[in-house]
Amino acid sequence: MRRRRRACGPALAALAALSAVGGVAAPAHAQQEPAAAATTAAPALSDPDSLFNRAYAAWADGRADDAIADYTRAVALRPEFSEAYFHRAVAYHAKGDHARALEDFGRVVGIRPDVAETYLRRAVIYREQGRSADARAELEVAEAKATAKAAKATAKAAKAAQEQAKGRESAPRAQAQAQAQARARAALLRGVALERGHLAFARGDFAGALAQYDRAVALALPRMSRANAGPYPASAGPYAARAAAYLRLARYDEALADCEAGLASKPGDPTLLEVQKRATEKRQQGALENFPP
Numbered sequence: 001m002r003r004r005r006r007a008c009g010p011a012l013a014a015l016a017a018l019s020a021v022g023g024v025a026a027p028a029h030a031q032q033e034p035a036a037a038a039t040t041a042a043p044a045l046s047d048p049d050s051l052f053n054r055a056y057a058a059w060a061d062g063r064a065d066d067a068i069a070d071y072t073r074a075v076a077l078r079p080e081f082s083e084a085y086f087h088r089a090v091a092y093h094a095k096g097d098h099a100r101a102l103e104d105f106g107r108v109v110g111i112r113p114d115v116a117e118t119y120l121r122r123a124v125i126y127r128e129q130g131r132s133a134d135a136r137a138e139l140e141v142a143e144a145k146a147t148a149k150a151a152k153a154t155a156k157a158a159k160a161a162q163e164q165a166k167g168r169e170s171a172p173r174a175q176a177q178a179q180a181q182a183r184a185r186a187a188l189l190r191g192v193a194l195e196r197g198h199l200a201f202a203r204g205d206f207a208g209a210l211a212q213y214d215r216a217v218a219l220a221l222p223r224m225s226r227a228n229a230g231p232y233p234a235s236a237g238p239y240a241a242r243a244a245a246y247l248r249l250a251r252y253d254e255a256l257a258d259c260e261a262g263l264a265s266k267p268g269d270p271t272l273l274e275v276q277k278r279a280t281e282k283r284q285q286g287a288l289e290n291f292p293p
Contacts, residue, residue, distance in 0.1 A: 048078040055087065064091045082111040086118065098125050116145035120191050132199055143192045150185035154178075190219035190238065197241055206248040213242035217258075236266035243275045252286070255279040 055070035071088035075081045089104030102125060108118045123138035160175030197212030216238035239262030246255035259276035262269060 046077065048074040048081055048084070051077070052081070052084055052087075055084070059087070059091060064095055067091050080111055082108050082115070085111070086115070089121065093121070093125060098129060101125060114145060114149075116142045116149065116185075116188055117191075119145070120188060120195065123192075123195050127195060127199060127202075132203070135195065135199060139192050139195055143189065146185050146188045146192070150182060150189070152181075154182060156181070186219050190216050193219065194238060194241060197245070201241075201245060201248075206245050210242060210245040210249065213238055213245055217242055236262040236269055236272065239265070240269065240271045240275065243272065243279070247275055247279050247282070250282070252279045252283040256283070 051070045051074040055067040055074065058064075058066040058070065068088055068091050071084045071091070074084040075088070078084070085104045085107045089101045089108070092098075092101040092104060102122060105118050105122050105125075108115060112118075119138045119142035123135040123142065126132075126135035126138060156174065156178035160172075160178050164172060164175060193212045193216040197209040197216065200206075200208035200212060220238045239258045243255045243258035243262065246252070246258060255275060256279050259272050259279065262272045263276070266272070
């Protein structure tokens, strides 16, 4: 999800990638007129959308516990609030509470079984728990659902292009929406490829991991600001993962090339810098071993 909910508007229809939003500064009169401020804030405490917005902003500020508290209030008022369950699960996962995260993701599946990212998120947790078979099964479901939605998004984009060619005013907006949906699906498929690569890497199948990381790099999006960051690494992430696979396969020049590409997107990334250091050392060592006596 890339936008906060409007307290007075309709509910957003779908879940998308988790993102952060900037905190909202208190108005200048907040301290001067406490009574008025309290009166204004009171309705938000009984409105699920306003609670969701406040939780969303708290998460962006790094206040996971405050976010969880407001998401909990929101679902108490709206038991079918799938977005709130989803984001609460993300917060629980970030805190290392796998049990509660899985419980909330299960609720999302029960309410909105079409949300592909939920299955991807569960796959990440299962991998972290060492449940490789469960992780692979979740990735299969995530990819199938994301692919189906990608096909629909592509069809919508084509239709919007046709409408635009006919000069219809609604066409540009429809085309922009279809393109945004296609980008979201590509980002999710990138996450699926990364997770499959991580699973292969963990079992020592570095060639298999490399194949998945190749796919993730092909789907990598330009790095976004914090306000639009997705739940999975931006363009630097696939390069870092693939560089590590190249390193294990003793393909040091390719590892270094990926490190450079990743660092261009995310300067100072510690994983990329570490792989770069090791690949440089290994390449130099190989050069010395092959130096003629």
